[in-house]
Amino acid sequence: MSTVPTVYDVAERSGVSIATVSRVYRTPESVRLQTRMRVLEAARELGYVPSGNARGLASRSTGVLGLCFPDYSDPDAEHEVGDDEDDVAMLYSDQIIRGMERAARRHGYALLIAASLKGGPESLVAKVAGRVDGFAVLAETVSTEELEAASRHQPVVVLAGPGEDGQLDHLDHIAVANRDGQRELTRHLIEDHGLRRLAFVGGDKISPDAQARFHGYREACAAAGIVVGDEPDLRADPMTQAEGARAAEELLDRGGQPPQAMVFANDQMAVGALHTLERRGVRVPEDVVVTGFDGLPLGRLVRPALTTVRQPMRSLGEQAVELLVRRLSGGQAESPRSLVLPVTVVCRESCGCSR
């Protein structure tokens, strides 16, 4: 790899000063055409590539935005086969990555992504925050304190997070209308399909999303005079297909009348349930209605197609970038924004709608 060429090398070779070399890249018009070409020629011969680090240091900006997200699966647990579950599991963050990448590109930024390495030597934030102009974090990804520190000196936006009550509410925040969406979907099941015996399968207690959805569910039930406990009928942890399948199993095997509808806190679990139900010969939606939440592409592809609530995950990422970009271009002083992106109920086959 020999020694890496620098401005000095290019300057020497083309007989100009380093300042001129720098100008050729930063403000080409300010350099006489002839000189410019000489410099570029020398750069080409040397294989010169400007150092982003040096540039960043000198100009105090990197042209890079960041995204920190949780470490879904153990990176060391390599599953040779059957990474199917996984394929789906990560779609959520994939969508956000895509959204951010796109929006970032539009604004001329690149995207640095890093998943939290549980207890790595360097903290995630140190790694990301130190290299970007601003970044987004998927809620619960990094320690509050670190976020705190980082956000004192650069824009940070929290995605899909703690919601209104968080202690991070001085930061920009983007969430989706979990509660509204679930309430609306539930209302649909109750009013439009006339169902009364519903079962809600939630997630772990920590997940603010799952909790908000449960609240929406309860509200709709309450509005219809259906009694619901303080807790979901079942909790799945993690919220995977496998757990969803198991949950369906359990709901089926419970004594008493089986539910008319299984309302899952996310699509993955619902899809898992679909598998179980098919295997057990339970017809969907004739025998039982199934719904999810998220609007993963996956849900459109299973049979029966999944009724769900579509989260605009991609646009979550895009909005995050927009927010960051705005802060970076002068809006630092504005008061913290808290967006709640609307969701839409998507009726497909699994709830009994004609389609």
Added chain:
Amino acid sequence: MSTVPTVYDVAERSGVSIATVSRVYRTPESVRLQTRMRVLEAARELGYVPSGNARGLASRSTGVLGLCFPDYSDPDAEHEVGDDEDDVAMLYSDQIIRGMERAARRHGYALLIAASLKGGPESLVAKVAGRVDGFAVLAETVSTEELEAASRHQPVVVLAGPGEDGQLDHLDHIAVANRDGQRELTRHLIEDHGLRRLAFVGGDKISPDAQARFHGYREACAAAGIVVGDEPDLRADPMTQAEGARAAEELLDRGGQPPQAMVFANDQMAVGALHTLERRGVRVPEDVVVTGFDGLPLGRLVRPALTTVRQPMRSLGEQAVELLVRRLSGGQAESPRSLVLPVTVVCRESCGCSR
């Protein structure tokens, strides 16, 4: 955003020198516990986050790996609804991103991703290469010359690219066995299912992948004494669901005997075809067999499930990182590697295999 604290601020506040502050982060054990805590305390109070740029400059390494990939879709063409196609379209690069991200994380690297902005001010490589320790490019992403320059001073691996004949063959290169896979799948259709009237739907002429697949197809046909022209029966461009649907339509409407099997150069087109066929009341696999290529999760979810060739896209990304890491840890001098990852034929319902 006030002024960003630096080592100097932390040093002053904690009464040590900047070297000690640096050591606290780089080699904590080399600093007396008491001193270390004083420093960390000061850092916390100030909200200090080490500058990645400065660190990179001084230590000549960034801890970041990069990925450049093509600009699939026009970022400005926002489709409010019906981004369905798109959801699937990007799965390919998504998978690679995931693979890289994981592997990178394992090795303690973060991942910088950037799609080529067609004719942006700064070239993609300049943007990425200058900020990372090494990077991968999806073939055809950046100009050969730029790659050339970058690869002279840092590891670069080309993914799924020009193959054996490229002029970039002094670079590390990872491809998948397109030809072998398509040959094997085609052989399966001919020998195991006894089909003889096949139709191959390829992609644009530029795509080396699609071309290689067509070659594999031809080889299998030739081996079975089936005559095939020099060109695919149909070319789809782009290789999307919509185009696949249209291709199926065309194959159906062509005069003469319809094909017994539609062999598509990728999964997306095959899935599009599946839709068309269902709509037209043509049964799969009873009336016509359909196959894809790629092994997208999508293929497992459609009905009938798609017989295809699974590309290890995730592992493509992982291998890329492994290669980069190896080069970075002393293997610079090794001769260029050219991996061809094996693919596997995945028989599902759409070819008539019991499942």
Added chain:
DNA sequence: AGGGTTCATGTATGCGCTTACAGGAAGCGC
């Protein structure tokens, strides 16, 4: 011819950090 402009380039400094190297303090054996 002299003063004022404009344009192109060079000089010099600093961005925030890492890291050899040096130096002082403390502990050891003799």
Added chain:
DNA sequence: GCGCTTCCTGTAAGCGCATACATGAACCCT
């Protein structure tokens, strides 16, 4: 008490670039 280690910390020199400022040439106008 002396020399030798060992351990911890400070000093200082860059890393590669951007950029304010200085410089000088060419030009225009009076």
